[in-house]
Each structure stands twice: as structure tokens, then as C-alpha cells.
Amino acid sequence: MCRHLAYLGPEEPLGRLLVDPAHGLYRQSWAPRRQRHGTVNADGFGVGWYAEGDPVPGRYRRTGPIWGDRSFADLSRVVRSGALLAAVRDATLAGADGEAAAAPFAAGTWLFSHNGAIAGWPRSLAPLARTLPAEDLLSMEARCDSALVWALVLNRLRGGDEEGQALADTVLDVAAAAPGSRLNLLLTNGEVIAATAWGDTLWYLTEPGRRTVVASEPYDDDPHWREVPDRTLLAASRTDVLLTPLKDIDAPMAPAPDTSVPSASVPSASVPSKEPRT
Numbered sequence: 001m002c003r004h005l006a007y008l009g010p011e012e013p014l015g016r017l018l019v020d021p022a023h024g025l026y027r028q029s030w031a032p033r034r035q036r037h038g039t040v041n042a043d044g045f046g047v048g049w050y051a052e053g054d055p056v057p058g059r060y061r062r063t064g065p066i067w068g069d070r071s072f073a074d075l076s077r078v079v080r081s082g083a084l085l086a087a088v089r090d091a092t093l094a095g096a097d098g099e100a101a102a103a104p105f106a107a108g109t110w111l112f113s114h115n116g117a118i119a120g121w122p123r124s125l126a127p128l129a130r131t132l133p134a135e136d137l138l139s140m141e142a143r144c145d146s147a148l149v150w151a152l153v154l155n156r157l158r159g160g161d162e163e164g165q166a167l168a169d170t171v172l173d174v175a176a177a178a179p180g181s182r183l184n185l186l187l188t189n190g191e192v193i194a195a196t197a198w199g200d201t202l203w204y205l206t207e208p209g210r211r212t213v214v215a216s217e218p219y220d221d222d223p224h225w226r227e228v229p230d231r232t233l234l235a236a237s238r239t240d241v242l243l244t245p246l247k248d249i250d251a252p253m254a255p256a257p258d259t260s261v262p263s264a265s266v267p268s269a270s271v272p273s274k275e276p277r278t
Contacts, residue, residue, distance in 0.1 A: 003028040004087035004103060004113040004186050005219070006193045008238045009211025014047060015076035018086055021219035029066045029088040034201045034217040044089040044102030045069075048111040049081035050190040055109045057084075057190065061099040083190040085111040101142035105150040109189045110163075112153060114146035115200055115216055116182030121145045124178035128152060149174060153187065163187050163194035164235040168246055171196050186214065193236040195228070196246065202228040204241055212236045 005025050007017055019026040023033060029045065046061035062069055066088055087103035103113035118125060125148055129137065132155055140147045149170065156166035171183045175198065182199030193214050195202060205213045205225050214236060218225040228234050228243065235242045 002087055002089050002103070002113070002115040003032055003216040004085070004115050004184075005213065005215040006085045006111075006186050006188045006195070007211070007213050008083050008188070008191070008193060008236070009207075009213075011052075011080045011082045013077060014049060014079050014081065014084065014086075015073075017084070017213075017219075018047065019073070019076050022221075023217070024219040025086055025088055025215075026066055028217065028219075032217060044099060045072075045087065046089075046099070046102045046104055047072075047076075047084060047086035048104040048106060049079065049084040051081065055190060057104075057106060057109070057111055059104060059106055059111075061102040061104075063098045063102065083188065085113060085186060085188050087113040087115070087186075101144045101147065103146065105141060105147065107154050107157075110154070110157065111188050112150050113186045114149050115184040115186070116198070118145040118149070118174065119178045119180040121178070122148075124181075125174065128173060128177055149183070149185070153185070163189065163192055164233055167194050167196050168233045171198055171246060184216065191237065193234070195234040195236075197228040197230050197232045197234070198246065199230070202232075202234065204228060204234065204236065206236070206241050209239050212238055212241060 003025060018024050044061065044063050045066040046059060048057040048059040050057050060072065060075060066072060085104045089102050104111040129148060132151055136151050136155055140151055152170045152173070153166050156169060157163070161169070167185045167187055171185060174181055174183055183196060184198055184200045184202055185196045187194045193212065195214050201217055203215055203218050203225050205222060214234060231246045233244050233246055
């Protein structure tokens with residue numbers, strides 16, 4: 001159910017991170033290697049990115065598959081950013097929300113994505129929905145499960161929670177209300193990345209002081225990718241990656257293993273050679 005990626009680092013063309021890698025998000029839309037649920041992520045896609053001097057990100061989202069959007073091919077070639085969040089979507093249920101249901105969701109400086117599904121949706125989350133202000137419910141971009149999870153996270157952020165705490169508490173609440181849900185959440189404000197691994201794959205690649213990538217799955221075969229254990233909160237910046245089990249959310253975070261690697265040793269990526277059939 002969906003694939004997503006967040007990046008902090010030197011400015012790069014969007015396509016160098018999303019399209020060019022041999023197993024990048026572009027290819028994951030039809031040929032993911034590690035996706036446990038679903039096979040094709042063609043129900044929409046989106047990318048949000050930050051421009052220098054403006055803390056509020058821009059977004060480009062569409063309803064159809066990423067491979068069918070010629071405008072995105074041009075945009076990804078020329079737009080550069082040092083921070084972004086992107087996703088390709090496999091819808092939990094059919095709906096009429098269109099691109100409004102495609103991540104990243106946004107508010108202020110934040111971008112958000114949900115890889116997973118809510119068990120028993122929508123009935124299972126009705127009690128949590130009733131805890132939100134009516135204005136928040138009426139302001140939801142879409143009526144899908146991911147949009148409500150975002151509303152729950154955003155309510156905590158606006159209440160003063162840090163990014164990691166907002167994700168962790170939301171995951172624990174939703175998991176209690178809807179057991180069996182898959183809750184891989186991804187959040188950035190352009191300076192930090194917070195993510196949860198809960199029911200699906202999550203990986204990270206880091207060169208401390210230079211770049212950090214957090215993704216549903218590796219976009220290349222660099223041996224320095226590391227998998228995040230299930231039921232874990234990840235908090236990252238350009239210099240650090242910290243992991244903590246979600247069941248021990250009040251405990252101090254542990255530094256992730258050092259996976260630094262000189263940039264020269266990172267394998268070069270190539271544009272996918274096989275185009276999907278439409």
C-alpha cells in the first residue's frame with residue numbers, strides 16, 4: 001500500500017532522487033521490490049519540496065500513475081531542492097477524492113505521508129475522529145484513512161508536540177483503536193524527518209553532515225542502506241539518525257548505526273529502462 005521517500009541534503013534535481021535511480025520511487029510505482037501489500041502504486045502520486053528562503057513547501061500531486069505524467073518528467077528534471085517528501089499511492093479503497101487523497105498532505109511547513117491501511121476503516125476510527133475539533137474534520141483534504149491520520153497528527157503538532165512525538169502518539173492511538181492497521185508514517189518540516197515503521201518496510205541511508213534519505217525501500221543497491229525494525233520511531237536530520245522502539249517511546253533514543261560512506265563510493269543510478277504498460 002504505497003511507497004514514500006523523504007530527503008534532506010544538498011540541492012538535487014527532483015528526478016535525481018525519484019526518477020533516475022534504478023529502483024527509485026518512479027519504478028516502485030509499478031515494480032516495488034519489498035512491498036508487502038499490493039503490487040502496483042498507480043492511484044496517484046505527489047511530491048512536496050522546499051525552496052531556499054521559503055519555509056512553506058510547494059506541492060505537485062496527480063490522480064493517475066507517475067509514469068503517465070509528462071509534465072512531471074519536465075518538472076523533475078529542472079526543479080531542485082535540498083528537502084523533499086514524495087509518494088506513489090495504492091488506494092486502500094476506491095474513492096472520488098482524486099489528487100486530494102494523494103500524499104504529501106501539507107499544512108504550514110509540514111509535509112506528511114502514510115504508507116499502510118486502517119483496519120475496519122472508517123468505523124474503527126470514529127471514536128478518535130470525535131476527539132478532533134469540528135474545524136479540523138471539515139478542513140480535511142480528502143475522506144480517506146490517510147487524511148484522517150494526518151488530521152490526528154496535525155492536531156498534536158499544533159498542540160506543541162515535536163514531530164516524532166506527534167507521530168508516535170498517533171500511531172499508538174490508532175493501533176489501539178484499529179488493531180492490525182499498518183501505520184508507516186513519514187513527516188518532514190524541511191529540517192528534520194520523523195517516520196514510523198509499523199507493519200511495512202522502512203529503510204534509511206545517511207552520510208552524516210551531508211544527506212539523509214528515509215524511504216519505504218532502497219532506491220539502489222548501495223550496501224549502506226539500513227532497515228528500520230518494525231514498531232520503531234525514526235528521527236533524523238542531516239547529521240543524525242535516531243531510533244527508538246515505539247513501545248518505549250518515553251525512553252531516550254538510541255543513535256542508529258553509523259552508515260557513513262564517502263559520496264564517491266555511492267553507485268551511480270540509471271534511469272529505469274522498462275516502461276510500464278498503460
